[in-house]
Amino acid sequence: MIKITTPVLGEEELKEVKKVLDSGYLVQNKYVKLIEEFISKYVGTKHAVAVSSGTAALHLSLLSLGIKEGDEVIVPDFTFPATVNVVEMVGAKPILVDIDPETFCINTEEIESKITNKTKAIMPVHEFGNSANMDEIIKVSKKYNLKIIEDAACALGTEYKKKKIGSIGDxxxxxFHPRKSVTTGEGGIITTNDPEIYEKLQILRNHGISKVEGKVDFVLPGYNYRLTDIQAAIGVVQLKKLEEIIDKKINLAEIYNRELKNIDKIRAPKYQEEVRHTYQTYHVILSESINRDEVIKELKKNEIESNYGAYAIHALKYYREKYKLDDSEFKNSLKAYNQGLALPLSYELDEKDVIFVVKKLKEIIQKG
Structure with missing residues (x-):
């Protein structure tokens, strides 16, 4: 089976995990500090806080900004539900915005019309390793005094105008989920330049604990969102491979682009000159004359794994029933959800694998 993606794991990760087990210090120790130092330096921020998942990272980010019941947060409609779920979890209201059909990221032309006096933040998603139009998002955020939380779950290493994603917003x-370029099994990390946000994130991830006059005290109702040293040890090794993995995926994506170029009824991702796209997912759009779900089944028969790329949030049961939003507001998101197809892309693949995938995809489409 040609998998959508496969984690790049080996003996080196096992050796580092054994060191943690032998040490007896399993939580919030040496390796957590190492992974935080690496990410802050790599992304280009003053601070990084390792946590138990990407969802935990988003949740704590909202809490650190004081976003609460009655507030509104602008979020793209096309994303993984975790992005929007965390807004609901803090009691705020997600304000969904359609996407740019070329980038699959939030349509910045529609953001301003969604802003009210309750809006507190914009949460752009750098979908599939691409980048949202951060210049426009910054412009709007400054005009209305809004915070920016970059959902960069898929975008470690992505650059926008030579700046690393995760260093541009607040x-x-x-x-670090296994579907990402590097993994700790489950895990996530938060980056920021703001010392107050950094301090609050540290407190919130660890039960609300802080040291007051040298003594431990519980200063906030916090969570257990800690990354273990076992996970961090895997991550420290993984991060050494990051640039090599990204370069390989970019190369494979270019082969996909070449092979798909002249195939009718398939739209490949659009290249943006100002963006270093890291291709966490290679996502295409099929013509509406094609049954995408049948294509997934046929590819599986040929030992090729494929899947949805992301979801149109407004169309999912909870959000559909709660907010009753009109499909006409989210035409691009719906098309990306209904006709989008994530194809295999990982470090373990090579050119012949990509050519085989495209060959079988073309045969399936031609058969109708």
Whole structure:
């Protein structure tokens, strides 16, 4: 089976995990500090806070900004539900915005019309390793005094105009899920330049604990969102491979682009000159004359794994029933959800694998 993605794991990760087990210090120790130092330096921020998942990173980010019941947060409609779920979890209201059909990121032309006196933040998602139009988002945020939380779960290493994603907004949130380029199994990390946000994030991830006059005290109702040293040890090794993995995925994406170029009924991702796209997912759009779900089934028969890329949030049961939003507001998101197809892309693949995937995809589409 040609998998959508496969984690790049080996003996080195096992050796580092054994060191943690032998030490007896399993939580919030040496390796957590190492992964935080690496990410802050790599992304280009003053601070990084390792947490238990990308979802935890988003949740704590909202809490650190004081976003609460009655507030509104602007979020793209096309994303993984975790992005919007955390807004609901803090009691705020997610204000959904359609996407740019070329980038799959939030349509910045529609943001301003959604802003009210309750709006507190914009949460752009750098979908599939691409980048949202951060210049426009910054412009709007400054005009209305809004915070920016970058959902960069898929975008570690992505650059916008030579700046690393996660260093442009007030907060950046990354995931180390196995589907990502590097993994800790589950895990995530938050980046920021703001010392007050950094301090609050540290308190919130660890039960609300802080040291007051040298003594431990519980200063906030916090969570257990800690990354273990076992996970961090895997991550420290993984991060050494990050640039090599990204370069390989970019190369494979270019082969996909070449092979798909002249195939009718398939739209490949658009290249943006100002963006270093890291291709966490290679996502295409099929013509509406094609049954995407049948294509997934047929590819599986040919030992090729494929899947949805992300979801149109307004169309999912909870959000559909609660907010009753009109499909006409989210035409691009719906098309990306209904006709989008994530194809295999990982470090373990090579050119012949990509050519085989495209060949079988073309045969399936031609058969109708």
């Amino acid at each position: 907060i950046g949130c990354f995931s």
